[in-house]
Amino acid sequence: MIISSTNKDKLLHNYQYNLEYYDYIYSDHRQYSNHLLDTLTPFFLKHHINAIFDACCGSGNDIEQLYKNGFSVNGSDICATMVEFTVNRLRPKNINKSLFFTCNVLDLSKYCNNKYDLILFRGNTLGHLTFEEQKKAIDELIKITNPNGLILIDFRDGVKYFNSKKIYEQRGVGIDNKRKNIFFSFYKMRFPVNIRMPYTVKSYLFLLNYKKFKFTIYTEEIKANFVLKETVVGYISKLRLKHDIVTSKVRGLPYLESILIYNNAI
Numbered sequence: 001m002i003i004s005s006t007n008k009d010k011l012l013h014n015y016q017y018n019l020e021y022y023d024y025i026y027s028d029h030r031q032y033s034n035h036l037l038d039t040l041t042p043f044f045l046k047h048h049i050n051a052i053f054d055a056c057c058g059s060g061n062d063i064e065q066l067y068k069n070g071f072s073v074n075g076s077d078i079c080a081t082m083v084e085f086t087v088n089r090l091r092p093k094n095i096n097k098s099l100f101f102t103c104n105v106l107d108l109s110k111y112c113n114n115k116y117d118l119i120l121f122r123g124n125t126l127g128h129l130t131f132e133e134q135k136k137a138i139d140e141l142i143k144i145t146n147p148n149g150l151i152l153i154d155f156r157d158g159v160k161y162f163n164s165k166k167i168y169e170q171r172g173v174g175i176d177n178k179r180k181n182i183f184f185s186f187y188k189m190r191f192p193v194n195i196r197m198p199y200t201v202k203s204y205l206f207l208l209n210y211k212k213f214k215f216t217i218y219t220e221e222i223k224a225n226f227v228l229k230e231t232v233v234g235y236i237s238k239l240r241l242k243h244d245i246v247t248s249k250v251r252g253l254p255y256l257e258s259i260l261i262y263n264n265a266i
């Protein structure tokens, strides 16, 4: 069976489909994230980080990991299904549901009445925004950050990504004995002639349920923008904010860089 989607609201649909099989496609990113957040935890504690907000919570991996490390985390996402999934996932942890909501990061300060010590905007989500929107997103994240708070963003280095011209990117492969699935997934990319134009990613997931002996191929196609490190770092410097590039020993999405912004003017 082939399930294909070329519907209009591709971004939302793509993540909803990914939600069920998120770990099959992004297992490397999840490992990278968990390791990064664990590595940063002593630093967060030293910085008196208590309240955290994830502005693109997705399936809630980062939130769950931070909960495990003792932090209180709230979140939002542009996609209501993702928010619902995350809330259900965290239900056993006595979360305050009213502090999870659906919202485009570009409108964040309109919906979010609280300020936080640390804001996350991770997983190359800036790539879903245009260059101008990427700056606006940074403004919005800053608006809900406490003075002396931190913002953690990560993105694929657009120049390295564009120059790689790598048409195929292998994603997850493995066996999920719990759900009785054998899976293999990859991305197929179409690069534009110019780095300032969007690129297209088509994701393929081959799934064999070995209990029912059912084979399924899922495909999804979305457009995204390259994120230019120069633009992001240049904008942060223009705002007179200090930043650090942070790394994890674990390999995640190719060309991914994590950047920590300090919300206190230089």
Ligand SMILES: C[S@@+](CC[C@H](N)C(=O)[O-])C[C@H]1O[C@@H](n2cnc3c(N)ncnc32)[C@H](O)[C@@H]1O
Binding pocket: 011, 012, 015, 033, 054, 055, 056, 057, 058, 059, 060, 061, 062, 063, 076, 077, 078, 079, 082, 103, 104, 105, 106, 122, 123, 124, 125, 128, 129
């Ligand atoms: C790669 S996931 C984020 C990963 C997540 N933090 C985690 O720990 O699993 C990207 C998420 O960003 C959301 N997203 C995309 N564009 C957005 C926007 N403009 N505002 C808020 N969320 C957005 C998507 O719906 C998706 O859930």
